[in-house]
Amino acid sequence: MSTTDADVPAITLTEAELDRYVTHAPTRGLLTDTGLPAVIDLLTFSPLRTHGLRTLADAADGPLHLAEELRGRLVIGELLNPAGMERESILLDGATGELTTAYLFDPSDPRPFAPSLDTLLRFAAVTEELAGLRGRFAALAGQYGLGTVTEASRRLLTLFEEGTGGQVPPYWKAAALIRPLSLVAGPGTASGLTLDVPARVLDQEFGHGRVARFEEVDFPATLTHEPTRRFLRETGLPEEAVFFHADTDVPLPTLREYFSEEHPDGPAAELPAHCDHLVRLGCLPEDNSLVVDGRTGAVLTFSEPEAALHPLNTDVSTLAFTLWLIHHERTIDQHLGHELATHAYDHLVALMVHTLRSIDPTGTLPETTWHYWTELFQDEAGGVF
Numbered sequence: 001m002s003t004t005d006a007d008v009p010a011i012t013l014t015e016a017e018l019d020r021y022v023t024h025a026p027t028r029g030l031l032t033d034t035g036l037p038a039v040i041d042l043l044t045f046s047p048l049r050t051h052g053l054r055t056l057a058d059a060a061d062g063p064l065h066l067a068e069e070l071r072g073r074l075v076i077g078e079l080l081n082p083a084g085m086e087r088e089s090i091l092l093d094g095a096t097g098e099l100t101t102a103y104l105f106d107p108s109d110p111r112p113f114a115p116s117l118d119t120l121l122r123f124a125a126v127t128e129e130l131a132g133l134r135g136r137f138a139a140l141a142g143q144y145g146l147g148t149v150t151e152a153s154r155r156l157l158t159l160f161e162e163g164t165g166g167q168v169p170p171y172w173k174a175a176a177l178i179r180p181l182s183l184v185a186g187p188g189t190a191s192g193l194t195l196d197v198p199a200r201v202l203d204q205e206f207g208h209g210r211v212a213r214f215e216e217v218d219f220p221a222t223l224t225h226e227p228t229r230r231f232l233r234e235t236g237l238p239e240e241a242v243f244f245h246a247d248t249d250v251p252l253p254t255l256r257e258y259f260s261e262e263h264p265d266g267p268a269a270e271l272p273a274h275c276d277h278l279v280r281l282g283c284l285p286e287d288n289s290l291v292v293d294g295r296t297g298a299v300l301t302f303s304e305p306e307a308a309l310h311p312l313n314t315d316v317s318t319l320a321f322t323l324w325l326i327h328h329e330r331t332i333d334q335h336l337g338h339e340l341a342t343h344a345y346d347h348l349v350a351l352m353v354h355t356l357r358s359i360d361p362t363g364t365l366p367e368t369t370w371h372y373w374t375e376l377f378q379d380e381a382g383g384v385f
Contacts, residue, residue, distance in 0.1 A: 011035050011037070011048050012033070012034075014016055015028070015032060018053070018094075021072075022092070022097060023094060023095055024094060026097060026118065027094070027117055030118060031117075034281075036117070036121075040121065041125075041128045041131070042079060042080045042124075042354065043077055043078060043079060043090065043124050044077055044079075044080055045090075045304075047078060050075055051075075056070055056071060056102075056104075056308065057072070059104055070108070072094065073092060073093055073100070074091065075089050075090040075091060075104070076091070077090035078090060079350065080353060081346075081350045082353040082363075083364065085346070085377075085378065088102065088103050089101065089104055090092055090113065090120075091107075091110055092117070094177050097115075098114075098115055098116070099112075099113040099117065099384065102110055110368055111171070111347075113171060114172075115164060118370045120162060123160060124312060126160075127175060129181060130152060130155075130180065136155065137155065144185055144196075145198065146184060148183045148184075149181055153177055156176040156178075157177070161220070162245055166306040170344060170347070171347050176333045178348075178355055179351065179355060181355050182358050184197075184324065185317070185379070188227075190364055191317060192226070193231060193314075194318050194360065195317040195320075195359070196317070197231075197317050197320050197321060197324075199234060199236065199329045201324065202235065202324065205238075205327055206238040206241065207323050210238060210239050211236045211241070212237055212238070212239050213235070214252065214339075215233065216229075216230045217251060218232075218252070220252060220253065220257070220283060222254060222276055222295075223292070223294035225293075225294060227294075228292055228315065228316050230270055231320075235317075237281065237282070237323070241326065242323070242327055243284055243285050243376070244284060245281050245282050246282040247283075252279050252280065254277070254280070255271060255272070255276075255278040255279075255280055255362040256287065258289065259275075264349050269332050272302070272309055278302070279293075281319075286303075287299045287303065287304040288302065288304070289302040291303065293313055297315045297316065298313075299311075299316060310369075310370050310371065310372065311367065311368045312373065313360055313373075314360050321359055322373060325355065329348075352377055353377055
């Protein structure tokens with residue numbers, strides 16, 4: 001095996017290495033000539049560099065009884081799933097050139113991924129163009145909103161359909177619908193927060209009259225972060241969004257005020273020392289209060305059973321985006337005909353987590369030891385998607 005240094009270092013294989021394993025001529029030509037990039041979008045082919053060309057039978061863990069037609073498939077790469085999720089391997093059929101994915105601990109039911117290596121590289125390349133708003137997506141740079149999301153999805157799906165007869169594998173169909181969702185709101189140049197979320201985006205998603213907007217009298221004195229106050233007044237938060245329920249019946253309480261009212265017999269010593277600066281915006285399941293730090297605008301969860309604070313979102317703008325993202329996924333699921341949520345929940349989770357982290361990296365920060373949204377997304381039994 002040899003590696004060439006270029007803008008994207010390529011991994012190539014020799015004819016001798018491919019013998020016995022790869023008989024599909026176009027695939028042999030690609031692997032011996034241009035090769036494969038180490039990383040492209042959410043894929044990596046670096047296992048080839050680390051382990052060489054391996055059959056599934058050789059690479060799979062444990063004494064698995066694989067069907068004969070699976071044993072000879074070649075492990076050539078991995079999906080770059082978010083940290084904390086198992087990585088799924090990319091498998092090559094050396095006779096046909098087709099690509100599937102499977103987990104090495106249970107590879108008995110591989111899932112379709114791409115009809116050829118050339119097509120897979122094209123899928124990943126155009127998705128990278130979307131992420132960078134360049135190439136065929138350059139005209140969308142600086143544009144945000146639901147119309148931009150719809151147009152980006154349409155363009156990406158059209159590009160995926162080229163050369164596939166319109167039969168886009170479920171993973172890539174989901175990517176075309178989920179990856180553009182990060183374009184619903186632009187950077188926070190006006191709001192002073194991470195995002196400028198138009199109020200109409202929440203109104204259109206949750207319905208007029210179902211978005212809570214607060215008045216000055218609703219804010220405690222310790223909510224001093226002006227961009228947060230302005231966002232809650234002008235943009236607001238949905239009253240109910242899947243698992244979130246906003247506090248709308250009374251002025252927003254501090255965490256101390258809330259527990260003094262709702263749990264007067266509870267030990268105050270279990271509250272954070274700065275609980276007078278934590279303003280409760282609503283609740284999440286399993287006795288989690290959703291709070292905003294009135295001094296900085298950071299959004300956190302306070303777990304009552306654990307008496308522990310955990311980072312949740314950078315600020316209320318990314319909180320609103322997260323709630324919109326989770327709610328909007330229900331619409332996406334209808335487009336997918338439930339095929340991805342039913343048969344490949346992990347793919348859906350990985351795409352959703354990646355989209356959220358592209359906007360708000362809170363779940364990946366060193367100080368975040370536990371992240372509510374990431375755990376919720378991965379809880380297949382909980383049915384968030």
